[in-house]
Amino acid sequence: MPKITVDGKTIECKDKQVILEACKDNGIQIPHYCYHPGLSVVASCRICLVEVEGVPKLVPACQTPIRDGMVVNTNSPKAVANQKQVMEYLLTSHPLDCPVCDQAGECYLQDYSYEYGRAEPRFEEEKVKNPKKDVGDNILLYSDRCIMCTRCVRFTREVSGTSELFVDGRGAREEIQIFPGRPLNNPLAGNVVDICPVGALLDKNFLFKQRVWLLKSTPSISPVDAGGENIWVDHNEGKIYRCRPRYNADVNQWWISDETRYAWKAVSDGNRLVAAKKAQYSSQVETDWQKAADQAYTDLKNLAADSPGTLYALLSPMMACEEAYLLGKLIRSLDPQAVLVIGPVPQGEQQVFRNSITGKETFVIQGEKVPNANGVRKVIELLGGPSATYEELVKAEKPELKKLKGGWIVGGYLKDWVGKEQPALFKKGYRAVQDILPNSLVNSADVVIPGAAWTEKDGCWVNFKGIAQVFSKAVPAPEGVVSEAEVYHYLLRLPGAYSAAAVRAEIGEPVSAAKIPDADAPEPAMEFVEL
Amino acid sequence: MIDKFFTIVPPWLIVLLVIFNVLLGAAAYLILLERKIASWTQDRIGPNRVGPAGLLQPLADGIKMFVKEDFRSKNTDKFMFTIAPIIMMLVVFTAMAVIPWGGVYQGTLTHESPDAISIPHGATLVGDPEPTGNGTEVVSTYRVPFQVFDANIGVLFLIAVLALAVYAVVFAGWASNNKYSFLGGIRAAAQMVSYEVPMGLSIITVVLMFGTLSLNEITEAQARYWFGFIPAWNIFCQPLAFIMFLICLHAEANRAPFDLAEAEQELVGGYHTEYSSMRLGLLLMGEYVGMVITSAVLVALFLGGWHFPGLTGNVDPANPSVTTSLLEIVLRIVVYLVKILVIIGVFMWVRWTLPRFRYDQLMNMAWRGLIPISLFGMVGTAVVIYFWNREPVDGVLLISGTQAIALLALNVIALVVFAVAAKMLPKANPNRKLQVPGSRFNPTQPATQLD
Amino acid sequence: MKQEDIILVEEPQLTLSDGFYLPQVFIGLGTTMKHMWKTIRPSGDIVVQYPEERREDRPVDEGGMLRPTYRGVHRLNKDMEGRPNCVACFMCSTACPAKCIHIEAGESPWPDREKYPVKFDIDELRCIYCGMCEEACPCDAIELTSIYKLVGTSRQEMILDKEKLLEIYDQTIDHEPM
Known part of the structure; x- marks a missing residue:
């Protein structure tokens, strides 16, 4: 293992690392703008220049590979002078509008200005003022805030492979541009906002909504497809404001799709079901969730008491594994021959993104548009007994499916999921429904219990690769709504309070291996420099 | 004329009616006085909005108390909750009975025959009725005390009745079903029991001196x-007993610095936290009337009661309380009330001067301070009067001037002795740790299993 | 911290008279009596007779109110064109220790600025009138005025919105310039 000395401290590095990475791994901060571990190195911002003994000029830390026995000075007078000069130069054309800039609080320029910059500007001339530009459906570009690190340009070329952005002009007139008629609308476009070190690229959905220092971040998982992209849910006072990618080397690296990014909007949908209902004389009356759950429990029990094998549970692939497991146990406790049906698993088009230069595959948006089909299948397998798929339930050709009279149906999809091709059982028989958004099934069900969206509960999902990943409760569920698991916990009369971790341990592999991500653990590369 | 009137309406009834109403009104105005004194000591003006100089404030307060909702919270003990304010008022007004407000009035009545002698209720005849020579008419001389009930065990009666006041506080605290009220009640009980002792000892000192x-x-x-010009008030010969008694009265009345039972900063309102409306009004009024009554006792025991130079009866120098002048009786009552007012002023003055005692300080003061000192004073007084014959007048033993000086000297000696002894006594350690078996601070001992 | 930095403070011991309480009690009684006398003597030190007499009517050196530094009800300052100075930067609500300022930002309708407050509510009941919002404001938009009379019949009424805060500016600008 090569060893280098940074500021008099000897650190161990991995082979073929650059100085900046080696320092970061060992807790030494070197300022940088243009360097991003997921993108190619251009070494254009020049603030990471460090002094290496034996080299006459300063070298960029982001580009210089380490060599065993190298002696690096990050805060020698020369390096510090360079940092100050770079900061001063960048600020000559940067507007002083931090109070109204949405990046303030997570802005590299702001942080480094405190750490490495001058207190007073010497630049007295008029600053360049560029109008803000609408570059895409979700993205705004404030050109005058741009420091020309070209991270976004590299992203569109190297990750999304769509090459919408380019650098227009030279010198002081340099700016980021789109080609006429080709807006930045690719399915990964939102990532340019995250990688922008300053407030030049901003998300229209988050614009002016909240200051970032007021937001609390909770680790979560993408609900839109089987990829299981890792995200941070940023929220304040019980309201979600945005989702950001969370680094996971095995799943999504630094990126998420725009569908994932804006999936939270379903959570704060005004049409969310908030009141439990039960059918009474062919209309639905509101009640509280315990009464509705008790009603459903009694009614299903009575159905099963006449003849076993008449009940089914529709386990939605939006459910957490714990919830699917508890519901399976609940329905089997009423009727040992109950059929476990996996809910509809919508298939979309799988989108593969390639580096436009090398053609290497960089990111895949999975075609399976539910997060936990894999996990629910595993749970059904674990519980054993009769089971069916949604398609089989629609056709209702299997003999055990013909006997069914009533069941517990769980939705939880982020959009209307009851299509035209729905099982006959959705229109007749007994239906206890748990869902988060209204649909035709909810409107005609015998008992409706509102469910919690994924940001409102703890649980784990198994992605298409079989990796179990935990998501945590970020915001409280609407008044009067509890998570699905808590309803089953209540009906099963289990002791104590519901704990997702305990149920995971009960289910066993692979789910029990999933751990709650440590929110404090440093995230390579995407983590902002702490000053 | 007035003597005839007394046969119909006996003086005790007049005293009862007048004093009862005066006390009720006084209680309201004492609250105003209290607020005024509070504001003066704090460089403020105090209530000055209702009526001239705020004089109608008590009226407004009274109306407020009466028209407020009579609220009792759900889990209170209804009987005890109701009876507590009643006991409070009952006790203080009962104690009022034995206060000698105006000395003894001596009047004459003419009766038609010796067989038809009717003197006012509660009066005693002096000598035999004498014939006037006009047929069978006789003239009788009678003496009647201006007092509701001239009990010969008056002091004992007072101690007994005033000790009952603690029940009101404890009942109120218990019945409220509120932990603050309960704490207030418990504190009041412990405090009153402790301070009864030095109070009793101070009273015994006085009782010993006069043998009545x-x-x-x-x-x-x-x-x-004494020596023809010093009023023979007990404060001059027993200043220490006077101060002990005054301190005990503060504690008995639950007033600052002994107001732990209703410590606002700790216990919300103490035992009357849950009370509202006129029930609260009765508790507060009882407190103030109690203050008046205990001050009256203090005045009677140490400040010569109604006595003021010039108001010593005109019948018999041996019985200075007897007078034939009703004006003098009225003046005596006024003097008495003024003395009470001065003592109450001291009560209020002290309240706004001294901070509240801590509970251990309170108990230390009673058991390590007041009780030894008053015990010393009592034994010393007993020794002095045992070896030094006193002059008996009408069944009462009087203290002469020289004896008074001796007693005063005794007090001074007691003061010096205890000032020195206080330094030599081992210091109390209020912060010592109590070893509670099984607590988390004492893990060596096994925890005792509760329930 | 070094050993020599440690100062051992001896608990003061009670003197003979302290230990006996009474002398100190009498000294205390004297103090209160002095105050009582100072108040009730004919030319007593009397406090401001509030509703009839007001601090703002008195000269500052006689205990009057110093308006520029008084911390009363807030106002939102306007610029020359009558628009609120506020750019909805949330600095005040971030600095607020009582968390009583609620802002909703929006895109401003004027070309010279990005953001402006769509809603700007201050809960005057939660506010502790510390003046931190005024300190934090980068564009002198929020200020505390000398108004101390704030009355409402409901909690909702005591939450002042943007219009009310701008109205307070109109009321106070004459005697309290920005």
Whole structure:
């Protein structure tokens, strides 16, 4: 293992690392703008220049590979002078509008200005003022805030492979541009906002909504497809404001799709079901969730008491594994021959993104548009007994499916999921429904219990690769709504309070291996420099 | 004329009616006085909005108390909750009965025959009725005390009745079903029990000196002069007992610095936290009337009661309380009330001067301070009067001027002795740790299993 | 911290008279009596007779109110064109220790600025009138005025919105310039 000395401290590095990475791994901060571990190195911002003994000029830390026995000075007078000069130069054309800039609080320029910059500007001339530009459906570009690190340009070329952005002009007139008629609308476009070190690229959905220092971040998982992209849910006072990618080397690296990014909007949908209902004389009356759950429990029990094998549970692939497991146990406790049906698993088009230069595959948006089909299948397998798929339930050709009279149906999809091709059982028989958004099934069900969206509960999902990943409760569920698991916990009369971790341990592999991500653990590369 | 009137309406009834109403009104105005004194000590003005100089404030307060909702929270003990304010008022007004407000009035009545002698209720005849020579008419001389009930065990009665006041506080605290009220009640009980002792010892000191338990006689014994000009008030010969008694009265009345039972900063309102409306009004009024009554006892025992130079009766120098002048009786009552007012002023003055005692300080003061000192004073007084014959007048033993000086000297000696002894006593350690078995601070001992 | 930095403070011991309480009690009684006398003597030190007499009517050196530094009800300052100075930067609500300022930002309708407050509510009941919002404001938009009379019949009424805060500016600008 090569060893280098940074500021008099000897650190161990991995082979073929650059100085900046080696320092970061060992807790030494070197300022940088243009360097991003997921993108190619251009070494254009020049603030990471460090002094290496034996080299006459300063070298960029982001580009210089380490060599065993190298002696690096990050805060020698020369390096510090360079940092100050770079900061001063960048600020000559940067507007002083931090109070109204949405990046303030997570802005590299702001942080480094405190750490490495001058207190007073010497630049007295008029600053360049560029109008803000609408570059895409979700993205705004404030050109005058741009420091020309070209991270976004590299992203569109190297990750999304769509090459919408380019650098227009030279010198002081340099700016980021789109080609006429080709807006930045690719399915990964939102990532340019995250990688922008300053407030030049901003998300229209988050614009002016909240200051970032007021937001609390909770680790979560993408609900839109089987990829299981890792995200941070940023929220304040019980309201979600945005989702950001969370680094996971095995799943999504630094990126998420725009569908994932804006999936939270379903959570704060005004049409969310908030009141439990039960059918009474062919209309639905509101009640509280315990009464509705008790009603459903009694009614299903009575159905099963006449003849076993008449009940089914529709386990939605939006459910957490714990919830699917508890519901399976609940329905089997009423009727040992109950059929476990996996809910509809919508298939979309799988989108593969390639580096436009090398053609290497960089990111895949999975075609399976539910997060936990894999996990629910595993749970059904674990519980054993009769089971069916949604398609089989629609056709209702299997003999055990013909006997069914009533069941517990769980939705939880982020959009209307009851299509035209729905099982006959959705229109007749007994239906206890748990869902988060209204649909035709909810409107005609015998008992409706509102469910919690994924940001409102703890649980784990198994992605298409079989990796179990935990998501945590970020915001409280609407008044009067509890998570699905808590309803089953209540009906099963289990002791104590519901704990997702305990149920995971009960289910066993692979789910029990999933751990709650440590929110404090440093995230390579995407983590902002702490000053 | 007035003597005839007394046969119909006896003086005790007049005293009862007048004093009862005066006390009720006084309680309201004492609250105003309290607020005024509070604001003066704090460089403020105090209530000055209702009526001239705020004089109608008590009226407004009274109306507020009456028209407020009579609220009792759900889990209170209804019977005890209701009875507590009643006990409070009952006790203080009962204690009022034995206060000698105006000495003894001597009047004459003409009766048609010796067989038809009718004198006012509660009066005693002096000598035999004498014939006037006009047929069978006789003239009788009678004496009647201006007092509701001239009990010869007056002091004992007072101690007994005033000790009952603690029940009101404890009942109120218990019945409220509120932990603050309960704490207030418990504190009041412990405090009152502790301070009864030095109070009793101080009273015994006075009782020893005169050999009587009648408040009337004790007052009369003080209505004299030492060396012809010093009023023979007990405060001058027993200053230490006076101060002990004054301190105990503060504690008995639950007033600052002994107001732990209703410590606002700790216990919300103490035992009356849950009370509202006129029930609260009765508790507060009881407190103030109690203050008046205990001050009256203090005045009777140590400040010569109604006595003031010039108000020593005109019948018999041996019985200075007896007078034939009703004006003098009225003046005596006024003097008495003024003395009470001064003492109450001191109560309020002290309240806004001294901070509240801590509970251990409170108990230390009673058991390590007041009780030894008053015990010393009592034993010393007993020794002095045992070896030094006193002059008996009408069944009461009087203290002469020289004896008074001796007692004063005794007090000074007691003061010096205890000032020195206080330094030599081992210091109390209020912060010592109590070893509670099984607590988390004492893990060596096994925890005792509760429930 | 070094050993020599440690100062051992001896608990003061009670003197003979302290231990006996009474002398100190009498000294205390004297103090209160002095105050009582100072108040009730004919030319007593009397406090401001509030509703009839007001601090703002008195000269500052006689205990009057110093308006520029008084911390009363807030106002939102306007610029020359009558628009609120506020750019909805949330600095005040971030600095607020009582968390009583609620802002909703929006895109401003004027070309010279990005953001402006769509809603700007201050809960005057939660506010502790510390003046931190005024300190934090980068564009002198929020200020505390000398108004101390704030009355409402409901909690909702005591939450002042943007219009009300701008109205307070109109009321106070004459005697309290920005």
